[in-house]
Amino acid sequence: MPSSFEVRTSTGSYNVQVGRGLVGELLARQPDAIVMVDERLRDRLPANLPRVISLPANEEQKSLEKMAGVILALRGLKAGRDTHVVVIGGGILQDIGTFVCSVYMRGIAWSYMPTTMLGMADSCIGGKSSINVGGLKNLVGNIYPPREVVVDTDFISTLDAGQTVGGLVEAVKICFARGYDAFCTFDAEQARYPLSAEHAERLMLQSLTVKRWFIEVDEFDKKERLLLNYGHTFGHAVEAATNFGIAHGLAVGMGVIAANAAARDAGWLSPKGLEIADHMRRHMIGLVRSANLQPDAAIPLAKVLDKFESDKKHRKDGYRIVAPQGDGALALVSLPRNRESLDRIAAGIAEACQALDWPLAA
């Protein structure tokens, strides 16, 4: 498998490279760049870089109110129209880099190096910025692709079990959404925590080349990309009900198991579909369990159902979830808003908790 590929979008094409030890190459290729980095990773970069902006990667920093300071830091480092910015960090650094580079002198070039598993496996391509304003999350944003994305899998040594497995959950979800063949290729790699950088390299390439397909066929999230919400409606409900006591990716993994159970119990699956859904179920159980993490407290089922019920993506006439159908392909389906549907959702969540050995409370 080649270690780089192009992503084509209406706002520009860019190259994506995946490998080990690439941070040094990237910095050597852009010796005059200004480097914008998550302050927790500053020590992993050479001490003598001439122009560095270290930023805390938190929600407060990712606000419009803080953007003026970042822009003035660029100006203080004499950034001009021809300046290239190298952004190194997770989703928050990506948000800040996208936004700031898009407006500085009406747009300057940047490269992005993701450092979280979610970033490396998924969100580093097809990205859009999301910036908070006045404490309101993600109220503004824009689209401004980098000139290149460079994934250096050596960064996975900085990640804990929850972050690593959470990113892998999104990766296998992307592959499954593409189809059973893409899933089987990923499955054969036996992704588990802990993960070596070499192993991650193969997995990230698989996940990103599949993600590219979704971006290129459905740049604006109208159809195919909606399937990437697989596991998310359940997952968001579990996250909210536990006050984010479960890492996002693990909650999505649980949601995938719950969605598959609901699809099976609703009779939506053919014998072949049942087999495929069960294959995904087994994959996901093995993956999530490898993190060896437990929720902070028992998962409060009634509260999860409340949060599920109030999800803004539902319609008046039905709950909208992504689940396998027929021979196992994912589809966006609508469940009637009634007691029977909620009972089925509840049974799916209970089954997923049991499969993961997570405690459940009424």
Place this chain on the structure above:
Amino acid sequence: MPSSFEVRTSTGSYNVQVGRGLVGELLARQPDAIVMVDERLRDRLPANLPRVISLPANEEQKSLEKMAGVILALRGLKAGRDTHVVVIGGGILQDIGTFVCSVYMRGIAWSYMPTTMLGMADSCIGGKSSINVGGLKNLVGNIYPPREVVVDTDFISTLDAGQTVGGLVEAVKICFARGYDAFCTFDAEQARYPLSAEHAERLMLQSLTVKRWFIEVDEFDKKERLLLNYGHTFGHAVEAATNFGIAHGLAVGMGVIAANAAARDAGWLSPKGLEIADHMRRHMIGLVRSANLQPDAAIPLAKVLDKFESDKKHRKDGYRIVAPQGDGALALVSLPRNRESLDRIAAGIAEACQALDWPLAA
């Protein structure tokens, strides 16, 4: 002449309509819009508009630091993805509208109604936002065309002589930059202060349709659009040397006269070119004099030359000005950086001051 036309750009096409009494039509066409208006013009709009954001049109408001407040005002009025914003005002409102609408929920639709002569004749199309940060002028910005531009020439009754004539100077400059025929068409209209709304309607249509040509052939200011700097290198020097004691457009008018004088004295013009340059000179003298405005103080020639000398658009090996050449067409030319060139510039400025009956000081 049709009263509307399309502007095509790589980031979207939009319709431009020019006429009288159009503000009422625009508001009626967008009954659910949020109206963002220069606070000085609020009284000209219906009192019962449901959702209005009135903003002061000053440099402080046009800053990134103030954008959060505008965005939260939109949110306070329950702006959503489908909200349409109608922006009514001059260049500062256009800057704010472009920027805020481009990022709010990653981009919402807007319409723009310019209310200054410069906006109506020139900058309402092909616009880019410019936003101050930390007191640094225009450090950030972007490009986000409105869905439509509606020019209501009834607003000219709100403008003083300097604003009116300044906008007309830019209009005739655009036409002259396009070629002698376009200039003659504009010249035949005898633009003068004061101007009726009917008269302005014809002039704005002429100017904007010519401006459209420049936008469409040279969207990113690489070649043809550079000619629109005609008169500006001189004009900026005069503005700066007089601490902006002369309105921008009037200073540009003076600069056009000075550039033509310099071109004549340098021997750049054929007999036909001399005639055309003199025609423009006479037009400009009549137009600027119709404002009947004098600088606050005598124009300090030595200081003007200092400011001219330090203009950032010059190159190491030459002063760069736009001036008529040969048979009268404009060109971007380079003058050697020496005493002779500066003497020629000085003579041009002195001649322009004399022609306009403006006092000159050493």
